[in-house]
Structures are given as structure tokens and as C-alpha cells.
Amino acid sequence: MFDSFSIVKDTPTAVEVANFAASSQTEGIRIHWQASGSSAIRGFNLYRALSDTGATVRLNVAGPIVGGPEYSFLDRAVEPARTYDYKLAALDATGQETFVGSVQATAGGPVLLKVRKPKPNPFERSAELAFSLPRASRVRLTISDVHGRKVRELLSVALGAGEHSARWDGKDDRGRRAATGIYFATLDAGGTIVRTRLALLR
DSSP: OOOOOOOOOOOOOOOEEEEEEEEEOSSSEEEEEEEESGGGOOEEEEEEEETTTOOEEESOTTSOBOOOSEEEEEEOOOOTTOEEEEEEEEEOTTOOEEEEEEEEEEOSSOOOOEEOOOBSSSBSSOEEEEEEESSOEEEEEEEEETTSOEEEEEEEEEEOSEEEEEEEOSBOTTSOBOOSEEEEEEEEETTEEEEEEEEEOO
16 A cells, blocks of 8 residues: 655746845835746745844835836934945745845935946956946946057946946957956946956956
8 A cells, every 4th residue: 555645836936136225315215126937926025134143033014015017215213434234025925935136235415426346357268247236327338458548348337326237248249259368347337437447367
């Protein structure tokens, strides 16, 4: 005699979340994200925790955050100079949560315009260039050689405040592989310019 059994597969939450980010503003910390496939969900729950204590609270106490495909939530109950962790959970038709993103932000002042160190650096195939914007700006991110000649334009687009990134695959604007050497990534955001150096190895 054999015992019978069945396997029940949970229905996945068919939602894709993109551009989940948090930025410090005068009124508090603004959390924003985009979602596709949102017809399969009831909405979102947003949780906040202090990075140093881990105590978690749900911010949307009145019910799930609905709407879309673009979402935004302003967390006003923050203290200056404190760092907060935010987690986003999607709710399916049964009310079950699936965590779909996390982000961190520090309250108490604007984000500085800066380009972080490329990762990896030196690089062989591609390098990630992460940068932060203090406010929404028209952004141009370019790669140039040591003589100041433009090699590649990575971005020329309007972006919101917060954290962003782009990737250089070591090729020029015509799709040709750039030579081994030192290059500079230059970020122009509304007329303010910052740059960082990166090394390409072949």
C-alpha cells in the first residue's frame, strides 16, 4: 500500500518591478518604482526599518498601495541624518506577500551629484558606472580618451533624482572595440560636470 500525496504549486505573483529607488527630499524620503504585469496583484506594501535597529513598520497603514504602472510614496516620518532600509512587497489575489525589492536612503539632505568608482576597474569586458543625482536633470554620460576625444555616449536622457547606473562594454559609438588604455567617464547633469577614470584591458 502506498500513501498518496499531491504537490500544490503556489501561483506566482506575475509582476516585474523596475527603478525601485529612494531619494532624500525636503519633506522626507521619496520612494518610487515602476511595475508591469500589475493586473495579477492587488497592490503593494511598503516597509521601513532603521538600519541600526532593524525594527520594521509598514508605511501604508490605510491599505495596499494601488495604481501604477508608476508608483510613489513620500515617507515624512524620518529623522535627519538617519539611514533607513525600505522593502517592497507585492500582494497577490489571496493577500499573500512576495518581496520584490529593497533600497536604502539617508534622510536630512540632498543627494550629492557624483559618479562612483567603476566596477570592476580595471575591466576587460564591461564596467558599471553608478551615479547619483540630487534632482531631476537632463543627463549626458560620455566616455573619452586621455586626449579628450569622445569615444562613446552612454546616456543622453532626462532622469529623476536618486541612484542610477549605466554600463560600458568597451566599444566606441560605431561598435568597434576600444584599445587598451585609460579612459574617463564624464557626467554632465544640468551643466554640473563630474568625472571618474577607468582602465580598459585587452
